Amino acid sequence: MAAHPKSDLPQGTLDLLIMQVVVPEPMHGYAIAQRLKLLSRDVVQVTQGTLYPALHRLENRGFLSADWKPSDTGRDAKFYKLTRKGRAHLEAEAASWERLTGAIATILGAAKGEAS
């Protein structure tokens, strides 16, 4: 499908991505999967066997809440939305992620600089 090799997600990042995806509006599982695929330009592929357990885990921990609402297919679908607790968690996690990637990028950059 894509020229890039598919990447495995580092531990815990899937939760972060899911929460980020549902920030604008409540979404059902399928939409979340499509959105992740779209936003990551097909680099990140999430199987149903990973996505749904992650959604349920987040729901159980109170970061997401879910409602059964009518959807475009005419049937009820389960819409996930970020809770206040989830938002706080997302911000904290995102900040820490940025710090980490920033640090890694700096180290990699410095190493490249030395090599050249």
Added chain:
Amino acid sequence: MTWWRRVFNRDSLESQLDVELRDHFDRLVRDFIAQGHTDSEARRLARLEFGGMDQVKEQCRDARGTRWVDETAQDVRYGLRGFRKNPGFTIVAIVTLAIGVGASLAIFNVFDALLLRPLPVSNASELITFTRWNGSNPSESFSYPQIRELADRRDLFASLCGIGTETVYVGPAESLEPAGALWVSGGYFNTLGIRAFAGRLLNASDDERGAPVAAVISHGYWRRRFGGDLNVIGRQLRIEGQQVPIVGITPAGFNGAAIGEPADITLAINAKPVLQPEDDSFVGPDARWILALARPAAGLPLEQLQARLDVVWADLLARTLPEGVSAETRKRILSTAIRIESGAAGASRLRRTLRSPLLAAMALVTLVLVIACVNVANLLLARGAGRAREVALRLALGAGRARIVRQRLIESIMLAVAGTALGVLVAWAGSVGLVGLIAERVAGRNQAQMFLDVAPNWRVLAVCALIVVTTTMLFGLVPALRASHVAPGAVANSTRVAESHTRFSAALIVAQVSLSLLLVMGAGLFTRSLHNLRTVDRGFAPGNVLLANYDPSRLALTPPQLQAFSQSILATVTELPGVGAASLAAITPLQGGGMSTDMIVNGVSTAPEEVYFNVIAPRFFEIVGTSLVAGRDLAATDTLNAPAVTVVNEAFVRTFLAGLPPLGQRVAYPGATREMAIVGVVKDAVYETLRAEPPPTIYMSYLQSRGRPMTIVADARAPMADVTAAIRGAVQPKVPASPMRIRTFAWQIEQSLFEARLMRMLTAIFGALALGLAAIGLYGLMSYNVALRTREIGVRLALGARPSLVIRMVLANAVRVVGLGVIIGLPLAWMASRAIAQLMFGVTPTDPITITTAVAILGSVGLAAAAIPARRAAAVDPVTSIYVE
């Protein structure tokens, strides 16, 4: 959603999951169709991308965090199904455990109530109690002056109090009823730090001499006697014929700080001479009858308290010395030491007597519990071996070993919980029965009832839980681990598994046999002890003798009046129909307690040796069956006007009159001017206990002594019940204020054998249980063996072996197992019985009769258990045996 709601909403979660995933799948299909695929092609692609629906669901269930609950529920259901399918196994296992657990808990409960249960007061662990040590003789009793002196030492004790126990009679003269009374010093409730349930409690001013008498009643007594009527405060209660106001009620669940004694009514010690004038001396230095309980001064470590108390005590003893005691007695009293002990569980006299029998009983029941566990382990092993194929199949289908071990452990826990639950019922009945037994003993000794709170508490429940866990580990773990060690290949061949099972199982039975031998030998030794105690030459014969206690003290008679009163009682009883002969005595053998003092024999003091004495009427020896060796009995003519005379026993002659002709020798009390001449010598008779040699004893006539005879000793020639009624009818009206206590001499002797009877009963019950369990175990093992070897036996029989040979083969196997158990058990039994040697009488742990009998019993039980499987083996049909597998 919270965790537990996830557990309980399992079904709705499942259907939601299904709808959610199906929705996702449908959308995939829709999108593929939108991309131009055909309907069936779109579905194929969707399935490809989605993956297995069931795998996804399974992963979602994992995320729920409730998987182990589901699996456990599955295991429980599976276990229940297994139990239902095999009710025989289930019932035997549960009942076996219930017996083991029930017996253990019953004993522990009593042990706990007597020795461990903290008083329901704040900071009970601070409380201390005291023991006086006179050489190696301990006593918990202090005199009232000693208690007051100790309580005044505010530098040592934040507060200290004394607790005496004596029954009082409540109600009008024609319907007196006994109530357990605590006589306490003023600091009692302050020391305990409890608040009144209603009204007020006693304080220091209630225990002043001359203070108005006030009664505090217990919550239980209030409920029992007054039906929980709160208007009772301020009402008068008739105690010992006097009106006493009830001022307060103690809180529910508090039964006084004297453990083992009822505390219906609490009164001040100084009220005792008011209510019971004859007991005036109880507040004096002579009477040591009060238990002490205290809280140490704040911040004073116990070692320091003990050290400072030692110093204070010597001084205090000298100040509280009774008047007119001999130099020897004085020296003995002054050498008494005082020791602090923990008083968290209250103060008690029962503890010292009952501690070792109860500890021994705990050891016994622990053995029974272990045997029960071993038995259940064996049952589980046999069951496990039968299920080896099933396990192999499950392993082959991908079940984890951990899962199989867990499933088996869950089964064990279910058995343990059911067994313990049933055991708690057994235990409760057992505890109540045991307390009843002890209470009978206490009642026999001092006329008070006994009270012991055996209501279950958290400590007992904790022991229950501990038992469940330990027993599960004991009987469940090994079978569970072994169950999982089945190679999947064993589906086809389970013989090898079964053989290794048999070896292990046989080892367990050997252990069981050794433990049973321990108990059976214990039962044998205690049976022999009891028999020895019953048949030992005690120097008297109980015959048809009745003992009737009467108490003239409330009549306030002068010594001459008392002698006339005693004479009239004796005359009345002698005249009664059905009474062959009658006499009087101050002390009857084995009633518990007695009187002793040092004396002057031919001008020389016997000190430090003491002489036991008794005050009797003529014909006492004849009635109780103690034979006269020399001289004459005391006679009705030995009055105050006649020369003072006495009768001594052979031990007295041996100890103090070596080589002298006993008759005519002179004996006197220390300090007394009048000497008594010995006119007769009687055979040695047991005095206080059957376990001790009869001590030197002298007998004085009630007509020449100030000691008061209190027991009518009558030889009954008619049915005991008739004679009892006749004596009560004739004598009770003469002592209206004090109910008489009448019992047979034989009963009194049996009562004195309480500890021996208790141990015999416990070992016999537990021994029988252990034997039964071992027999079941052996039977199971042998049956299993025979079943396993059916083919081999069939072949042997087909080749011409005679059935008797097959029987011998099976029996020999059983004998090997039992024999090994005996060989291991004997040295164990010797070691164990050495620990309880002091509870035995006249037998040694190596008693050959006991050992032979015990081994014979075990052998026959073993053979009997193996007989049925052996017969079954001999009846194997060679043809069908081939098709067994």
